[in-house]
Amino acid sequence: MRKAEFDRAEVLRKAMLAFQKKGYARTSMKDLVAATGLHPGSLYCAFENKRGILLAAVEQYQADRAAQFEACIQGRDPLGGLRAYLDSVVSECACCDPNGACLVAKAINELAEQDEEVQARLSDIMTDLEVAVHDLFVRACEASPEPVEPDARLRARFFMMGIYGLRTYGHTHPGRDVLQALADELFRAVTRGLSGTEGLT
Amino acid sequence: MRKAEFDRAEVLRKAMLAFQKKGYARTSMKDLVAATGLHPGSLYCAFENKRGILLAAVEQYQADRAAQFEACIQGRDPLGGLRAYLDSVVSECACCDPNGACLVAKAINELAEQDEEVQARLSDIMTDLEVAVHDLFVRACEASPEPVEPDARLRARFFMMGIYGLRTYGHTHPGRDVLQALADELFRAVTRGLSGTEGLT
DNA sequence: CTTTATCTTGATCAAACATTCAAATACATC
């Protein structure tokens, strides 16, 4: 036996960056070879083919992103956590370097209706984050004495929708202030009627 | 002299559909030849190169989309027009055939940070629609006796952001009811405090 | 009808593409 010599997560992060920069179709194997430092044969041995590299990179992306989300909500109340995560997304969008683009959003826009398995995997990842967001909204809603409208599920969906919209919108407007104002508005909309936010305009 | 034999708008609409289905990079010249019915030479003669076809198709897309928007707001009050346009977007997203995807949103997600000119053109198109939306919000805000918060500009931006978010979100959730609920929530958020909407939850 | 300018046609091109493979290499186990 023999173990692979490279660090899988590290290689996949480099591949991630390549895909984020150029998208899936435009990123050639040559690009991936250059980005990862591995030779074609090694890449094929480890990931089957180009599509396999994307799937693995997407998997790694989810892990990294889940950790980022966890870091945002650590030690904060539910709404504070969401606010922190939202601000981190704004920061990503505002600095217009290509690494700020969300691999999942980019890939699903590029590959929707083309590759069922990839699309399903991307949908799952988006849903995982939505579930985590949903949990926070459930907790926030429970803090209220009476049932609130809309329910936590719709709030979570709206929050996710807003984030994806923010990302696309960010491609056209480099101004951080505009994105921040939109994020503020999103947060306001999504926390409407929740305890701790009554006094806000 | 001799005039081109094909109908430019019609050819560009076919090219549009091809790009919407597969994205820019994955749509080959062969695909475009098949989709348009023109021969390679004719395409290159008329549009310079593949990139030129995209730019021309995007131009055509804007024209068609502006007409669609105009049709939605014709004969309605400002907010009614926005509502109608939003519903038409929901219908596009809900039927998950690839033609429902917005060419501009798809292209800007694929090509951002890669082709400055294309990105600028796409941004302009997005801004044009935002300007039209802004006009409607200005009119809606003026109907109110006192100054409203937030202002028409932010409302318009938020509306656009919501639509792009809805489109991305739609790639993962075929359920029309969910998209409709999100659109309803978006409309509610964006018309907050505007006359004619006070009584709504 | 002839000329002239333009458009159409489809075969053709070099470059880029994803992928494969056999040989060389290095690890884990015995």
Next chain:
DNA sequence: GATGTATTTGAATGTTTGATCAAGATAAAG
């Protein structure tokens, strides 16, 4: 340290790509 197995290497494969071009076709002008 020898053996067996898995990885690494990088050149080679056949295909597809975006683009070209000379020959043929067609309409307008004289």
